Amino acid sequence: SQQGEEDPQALSIQEGENATMNCSYKTSINNLQWYRQNSGRGLVHLILIRSNEREKHSGRLRVTLDTSKKSSSLLITASRAADTASYFCATERGSQGNLIFGKGTKLSVKP
Amino acid sequence: ETGVTQTPRHLVMGMTNKKSLKCEQHLGHNAMYWYKQSAKKPLELMFVYNFKEQTENNSVPSRFSPECPNSSHLFLHLHTLQPEDSALYLCASSQIQGLFRLAERDGELFFGEGSRLTVL
Numbered sequence: 001s002q003q004g005e006e007d008p009q010a011l012s013i014q015e016g017e018n019a020t021m022n023c024s025y026k027t028s029i030n031n032l033q034w035y036r037q038n039s040g041r042g043l044v045h046l047i048l049i050r051s052n053e054r055e056k057h058s059g060r061l062r063v064t065l066d067t068s069k070k071s072s073s074l075l076i077t078a079s080r081a082a083d084t085a086s087y088f089c090a091t092e093r094g095s096q097g098n099l100i101f102g103k104g105t106k107l108s109v110k111p
Numbered sequence: 112e113t114g115v116t117q118t119p120r121h122l123v124m125g126m127t128n129k130k131s132l133k134c135e136q137h138l139g140h141n142a143m144y145w146y147k148q149s150a151k152k153p154l155e156l157m158f159v160y161n162f163k164e165q166t167e168n169n170s171v172p173s174r175f176s177p178e179c180p181n182s183s184h185l186f187l188h189l190h191t192l193q194p195e196d197s198a199l200y201l202c203a204s205s206q207i208q209g210l211f212r213l214a215e216r217d218g219e220l221f222f223g224e225g226s227r228l229t230v231l
Contacts, residue, residue, distance in 0.1 A: 033218075033220075035220075040225070040227070042115070042117075042203075042225050043154075043201070043203075043222045044113070045221070048219060088154070096159065096208055097218065098144075098159055098208070099218070099220055100153075100156065101153055102153055103151070103153045104153075
């Protein structure tokens with residue numbers, strides 16, 4: 001069953017604007033990861049945030065985590081056309097701790 | 112390059128064919144995964160191997176048969192597939208599987224570019 005669920009499903013912005021994507025999950029987590037996927041390609045790991053962290057930065061990416069609300073957000077600042085992709089959050093599930101992904105947010109950045 | 116190579120990138124097969132997807136990782140990882148990505152659906156975890164041992168079979172139909180001869184190679188054997196099996200099949204690897212890891216980063220997945228399968 002699905003663990004993370006991203007919101008919105010699709011987001012269209014102009015180059016230079018900020019893009020915010022949200023992820024909600026159902027069960028307690030050890031960490032939450034964000035991945036990016038260009039159309040028809042494999043997923044690429046962006047950032048991991050631990051359950052005891054509230055915010056993490058990596059370049060133009062900022063991830064927040066609110067374990068009380070079981071939600072996370074990914075902010076991409078000063079977006080570029082090359083940021084156009086689908087973005088997925090992933091959390092671990094089950095006794096084996098396998099990563100389960102949401103449906104993703106499809107981001108379109110127009111030049 | 113992620114260090115995970117999948118072949119073929121594209122495959123078209125009939126419902127009575129037998130074919131195989133191959134995945135190879137050059138990262139020295141010990142866990143390998145098959146995910147299925149269909150349109151408008153979340154990625155579905157299919158199989159997991161940790162140190163060559165299958166540790167997860169997510170109720171996958173028997174027409175999909177995985178094989179992991181060593182920690183660097185993973186195959187997905189396909190036979191008598193259905194049109195609804197058409198999808199992007201993604202292979203991934205990680206240092207070690209989920210809860211067995213010693214460091215948080217060990218759970219990061221490295222994906223191949225996928226094999227686009229079309230079943231006619």
